[in-house]
Every structure is written in C-alpha cells, then in structure tokens.
Amino acid sequence: MKVLVTGASGFIGGSFVKRFEAGAGLELHRVGRRAQAGANYTSLDLSRPFDLPYAPDAVLHAAARASPWGTRGEFQRDNVETTRNVIDFCMRRGRPRLVYLSSGSVFYRDGDQLGITEESPIGPRFVNRYAESKRAGERLVEAYPGPWMIVRTRTVFGPGDTVLFPRIFHALRAGRLPLFVRDGPPAVGDLIYVDTLLDYLKTAVTRTGVTGSYNVTNNEPVPLQPFLLDIFERLGLPAPRRRVSVRTAMRAAWAMETLHALLQRPGEPALTRFGVSVFGWSKTFDVRKALADLGPPSVPLAEGVRAFVEWQRAQPF
Numbered sequence: 001m002k003v004l005v006t007g008a009s010g011f012i013g014g015s016f017v018k019r020f021e022a023g024a025g026l027e028l029h030r031v032g033r034r035a036q037a038g039a040n041y042t043s044l045d046l047s048r049p050f051d052l053p054y055a056p057d058a059v060l061h062a063a064a065r066a067s068p069w070g071t072r073g074e075f076q077r078d079n080v081e082t083t084r085n086v087i088d089f090c091m092r093r094g095r096p097r098l099v100y101l102s103s104g105s106v107f108y109r110d111g112d113q114l115g116i117t118e119e120s121p122i123g124p125r126f127v128n129r130y131a132e133s134k135r136a137g138e139r140l141v142e143a144y145p146g147p148w149m150i151v152r153t154r155t156v157f158g159p160g161d162t163v164l165f166p167r168i169f170h171a172l173r174a175g176r177l178p179l180f181v182r183d184g185p186p187a188v189g190d191l192i193y194v195d196t197l198l199d200y201l202k203t204a205v206t207r208t209g210v211t212g213s214y215n216v217t218n219n220e221p222v223p224l225q226p227f228l229l230d231i232f233e234r235l236g237l238p239a240p241r242r243r244v245s246v247r248t249a250m251r252a253a254w255a256m257e258t259l260h261a262l263l264q265r266p267g268e269p270a271l272t273r274f275g276v277s278v279f280g281w282s283k284t285f286d287v288r289k290a291l292a293d294l295g296p297p298s299v300p301l302a303e304g305v306r307a308f309v310e311w312q313r314a315q316p317f
Contacts, residue, residue: 001025001026001027001057001058001206002029002054002055002056002057003026003027003028003029003056003057003058003205004028004031004054004056004058004096005017005028005029005030005031005059005062006031006032006046006059006060006062006063006082007032007061007062007063007101008031008036008041009030009032009034009036010032010063010066010162011066011156011160011161011162011163011194012062012101012156012194012197012198012201013030013032013060013062013063014032014160015158015159015160015194015195015198016060016062016198016201016202017030019195019198019202020198020202025206026202026205026206028040029041029042029052029054029056030042031043031044031052032044032063033045046063046081046082046085046086047077047081048085049085049088050085050089051089051092052089054093055093055094056093056096057096057097058096058097058098058099058205058206059086059089059090059097059098060099060101060204060205061082061086061098061100061101062201063078063082063086064078064079064082064101065077065078065130065133066130066163068130068268068272068274068275069128069257069260069267069268069269069272070129070130072129075129075130075133076133076136079133079136079137080136080137080140083100083136083137083140083141084140086098087140087141087144090144090146091146095144095145095146095147096146096147097148097205097208098141098144098146098147098148098149099148099149099150099151099201099204099205100138100141100148100149100150101153101201102135102138102150102151102152102153102213103130103131103134103152103153104116104153104154104190104215104217104283104285105126105127105128105130105131105134105274106123106134106135106138106152107120107121107122108126108131108277108283109127110127110277111281112184112281112282112283113281113282113283113284114282114283115284115285115286116215116283116284116285116286117215117286117289118212118213118214118215122135123135127274127277128272128273128274130274138150138213147208147211148211149204149210149211149213149214150212150213151200151201151214151216152213152215152216153192153197153216153217154189154190154192154215154216154217154285155189155190155191155192155278156191156192156193156194156197157191157192157193157194157308158193158194158307158308158311159194159307159308159311159312160194160311161308165308165312167275169237171270171271172232172238172240173317174270176270176271178240178242178243178244178249179225179239179240179242179243180243180244180245180249180279181244181245181246182245182246182280186225186226187223187225187279187280187281187282188221188222188223188282189221189222189224189278189283189284190218190219190220190221190283190284190285191218191220191222191301192216192217192218192297193301193303193304193305193307193308194304195298195299195304195307196218196297196298196299196304197216199299200214200216200294203294203295204294207293207294210293210294214290214293214294215285215286215287215289216287216290217285217287217297218297218300218304219287219291219297220297220300220301221284224278224279225279228279231305234309235312235313246276246280246281249271250273250276250277250280253269253271253272253273253275253276256269256270256271256272257269257272257273
C-alpha cells in the first residue's frame with residue numbers, strides 16, 4: 001500500500017515512518033519542511049500549492065504547527081493552507097484515502113470536561129488559535145469527496161517528543177513550573193503514548209471501511225500532577241515546590257501573553273493559558289467508538305512511561 005506521510009520531519013510523522021518503513025505492508029513516501037537524507041523523501045513547503053509524481057493509496061497528513069502560541073496568520077498558513085493544498089493534491093491523484101491528524105483541543109473550554117465524545121460540541125469559540133486552526137482543517141477534510149478520517153489525539157508523549165516534555169523540562173529548569181492548586185479534586189486527564197497513536201494511525205490508513213472522526217487516547221486517565229511528579233522522580237529531577245492557584249496562574253499567563261504580543265517578542269511567552277489549562281483542568285475522553293472500530297490501545301500507559309523515561313535518560317537536559 002502506497003502511503004504519503006506529511007510532516008515526516010516532525011515528531012508524529014517521523015515516528016510513523018521509523019515504525020513502519022521496514023515492512024508492515026506499507027510503501028512510504030515522506031514529505032517534510034526540513035531537509036533530510038534518505039530515499040523517498042521530498043522537502044516541501046506545504047503552505048504553497050505542490051505536486052509530486054506519486055499516486056498514493058492513502059495520505060497521512062501529520063504536518064502542522066503544533067504549538068500553543070503563534071499568530072493567526074502563522075496558524076492559518078501552517079495548519080489550514082497546508083491542509084487545503086494536501087486536499088488539492090489528493091484531488092489530482094485519484095482521491096486517495098485521507099487521514100488527518102487533529103487534536104482533542106478542538107473541544108476544549110475553560111474548566112473541567114469529562115467524558116468528551118465525538119459528538120460533544122465544538123466551537124464557536126476555541127481555547128487558542130491552534131485549536132481553532134485544527135478545527136478549520138477538519139472542516140476542509142469533512143468536505144473532501146474521497147474517503148477520509150479525522151484522528152483527534154490527546155497529549156502525546158514518548159521517545160522523540162518535541163512538543164510536550166521539552167516545554168515542561170524547560171520551565172522546570174528555569175524555576176517557572178509550579179504545582180497548581182485548584183478547587184475540588186485533583187485534575188485528571190487522558191494521554192496517549194506515541195506508539196499507541198502510531199498503531200492507531202496505521203489502522204486508520206489501512207482499514208478502508210472506517211470513516212469519520214475518532215478520539216484516541218490510552219484510555220487510562222491519570223491525575224496529571226502526580227503523573228508528572230513521578231516522571232521527575234524517575235529522572236532524578238527536583239520537584240517544583242512553589243504552589244500557585246490555577247486562577248492566579250491564568251491571570252499571570254494572560255498578562256504574559258498580552259505583553260509578549262504587544263512587544264512582538266519572538267518565540268512563546270514563559271507561561272501560556274493553554275499551558276496552565278493542561279495541568280489545571282480535567283479533560284477526559286470517551287473513546288468507545290475508537291475501541292470498537294480501531295481496537296484497544298497497543299501499549300499500556302505504564303509500559304509507555306517506562307520506555308519514555310529510559311529514552312529521556314539518554315538525552316541531554
């Protein structure tokens with residue numbers, strides 16, 4: 001089966017290629033923005049119209065700006081226009097199966113949300129521009145006249161992570177990572193180990209009779225701060241000591257975001273409201289639809305944590 005993988009120089013797309021390039025019945029052609037060595041790789045700016053002398057049976061569209069911070073124009077370019085151009089390519093290449101890697105953040109609202117399903121309301125307001133742009137990409141995919149599938153993830157972690165834990169470790173080293181205090185019980189949330197997600201994506205690409213939108217997690221919600229502190233302990237890292245209420249942290253994040261935007265500083269603010277919300281609010285998903293159509297998670301959460309910690313120990317901090 002011929003599969004075009006976009007975002008192949010990124011975390012998820014690159015991990016998908018590494019996991020399935022040798023066998024698995026897939027012939028992979030990789031597309032990414034950064035230059036890479038190796039066969040079957042094309043460096044492309046997908047925000048511009050493109051073409052390839054390649055007719056895939058399926059396209060895994062994993063290319064995206066996966067950041068909680070950026071301008072509306074940047075997210076429009078990297079998450080919406082890229083998706084539009086990928087769909088245009090598919091239209092010219094026989095309408096192959098299109099699998100779009102989206103995000104559970106399209107559902108997010110301020111506060112706790114438990115048992116989110118595929119039918120839970122989305123929009124019209126979004127927690128950040130990233131979520132707004134991913135939903136805009138979803139709408140384009142939903143209008144695609146070929147077979148399509150939307151896979152919504154929640155907090156992906158594992159070896160090769162370039163999004164979640166690098167930000168957490170950076171904040172910890174800088175002394176900016178507090179313990180969040182909130183009203184009510186501790187915040188709980190779903191995560192998904194990267195290999196579990198990759199196996200779901202392979203099923204999404206190859207199981208042609210399955211269509212529609214799917215939420216995918218490891219189906220093992222955990223108290224988020226104890227989960228994080230356990231990883232710090234395994235890595236021999238000091239735990240944060242400062243305690244800050246979620247409300248206070250949200251106000252501080254809003255002030256930092258506002259100042260950052262006014263001064264037009266590069267990069268991300270030291271603290272974002274989305275970053276606070278990840279560990280300050282409960283977000284869990286009902287994944288019965290994925291369990292029924294795609295199967296159970298392939299790697300238990302505890303096994304994924306062990307593999308991630310072992311990998312992270314070998315990385316420079």
